[in-house]
Amino acid sequence: MSNPNKQRTRGVLLVNLGSPESTDVGDVRTYLREFLTDPRVLDNPAPIRHAVVNLFILPSRPKDSAEAYEKIWTEEGSPLIVISERVTELLRERVDVPVELAMRYGNPSVKSALRKLASMGVDDLFVIPLYPHYAMSSYETAVAKVKDELAKLPFRMDLTFQPPFYDDPAYIDALVDSAKEYLEQDYDHVLFSYHGVPERHIKKGDPSGCYCLQTADCCRKKNPVHGMCYRHQVHATTWAFADKAGIPPEKYSLTFQSRLGRDPWLTPYTDKTLERMPSKGIKKLVVMSPAFVSDCLETIEELGMEGREDFLEAGGEEFHLVPCLNDHPKWIDVLEKFVREFEEGALVDEHPVIPQP
Structure with a gap:
């Protein structure tokens, strides 16, 4: 039984979409399989979803997607991963709690980020899905993934999720x-x-x-x-x-x-x-x-x-x-504001879930 008088250790987890490990067709196929078999992305019944992905999408799409990724890949890697890592570092400089980054699909994984936070003693976790708008294929699946992965791990954390901030x-x-x-x-x-x-x-x-x-x-x-x-x-x-x-x-x-x-x-x-x-x-x-x-x-x-x-x-x-917000100073200000609101107990953690097939 947990001690109610124990001092809680807060932490922050940023969750973005993800990216293939490389522009290799095999890596792109692995990424697309995880992405497209998510029932909140392709929400058909499981047999239909897996048939569509494995018979109609994965045989040809990974090659085309790999060619597209090659056009944007940088020496550091995937732009989305590189930018997200930079944002994580900038937020760490602003707040006094551990901050980790995870991707809904691919690496760094949600599981590895949760383990890292737990190793730092975090038991009160604030999760910021990096999606301004609520969609079952973006925001909701990120929330569900964190909950599902935490349930499989041998430790517990209280979870608070940043609500969609589309009109903040x-x-x-x-x-x-x-x-x-x-x-x-x-x-x-x-x-x-x-x-x-x-x-x-x-x-x-x-x-x-x-x-x-x-x-x-x-x-x-x-x-x-x-x-x-x-x-x-x-x-x-x-x-x-x-x-x-x-x-x-x-x-x-x-x-x-x-x-x-x-x-x-x-x-x-x-x-x-x-x-x-x-x-x-x-x-x-x-x-x-x-x-x-x-x-x-x-x-x-x-x-x-x-x-x-x-x-x-x-x-x-x-x-x-116009470039995305990326590491724009005012975007880091927004993320810092969210963390401050969490620390002050100003967030209401309510998350309706769209039923899945």
Whole structure:
């Protein structure tokens, strides 16, 4: 039995998505298998999910993905891992508790990070999933992974999770500051491109089954389901950013990228929108991807290379991609603020979970 008078030892765990170990096709295949067999990413029943992954995706996709990773790989390794490690070090300099980094898929693993924190005596752990918005395929799976791994280990910790921070004023301020130099230039339009999710993921987060995606303005009307609605939350980030930066409604729009498979995903699609914009008079474009806090394959290659090419080939003249928050000082300020709030007991740890098949 634990001693209620024992002094608790706090610690912090940052959790990001992950990356293959290298650009080798085998390493990419290993990474994709772990990622795509997660029931919160591909949420079909297990037999269907494993058949789709092993028969239709893994035979060919790893080679294409490996070629894409080769375009962005640095001498230090995967940009997402390198940036996340740098952010971890910067946060360590700001706070007086142990801080470790883990990836939902790949390394450093959640299990190894928990073991390391436990070896430092941590028994009161604050987990920050590095996702501003609630989605079952990002935020929720990170929360579930930490809980599942801890349950298998021979020690116990109290867990507190940072809630999604999509409309946190400090996060919005950091985003605006990171884009300042791009917004001070002459531009026709700002495109906010968010990672897409299947429409069924949004509907699963609606217990009533009759609100989300039922009307064009469902994201604007206040509703309790917004706490688990990725679509509402990315719109809320966009509205808050535009208001803070003074961007009029006609000069910005929101799209979704990175769809997979044939099921309906959230629209409008980023790639199709980029191809149409020049014909509508949008020649000078600023692009942001606020769903990612660290630059990665989806931002550097999908947007910065493929998206740029699509826009320019369609008649666009200037394409400016705003980097993710990465190690921006104001982003480190935000993370420090979250840790201070945890230390002060200001967080409410409530996490509804979307039922899995």
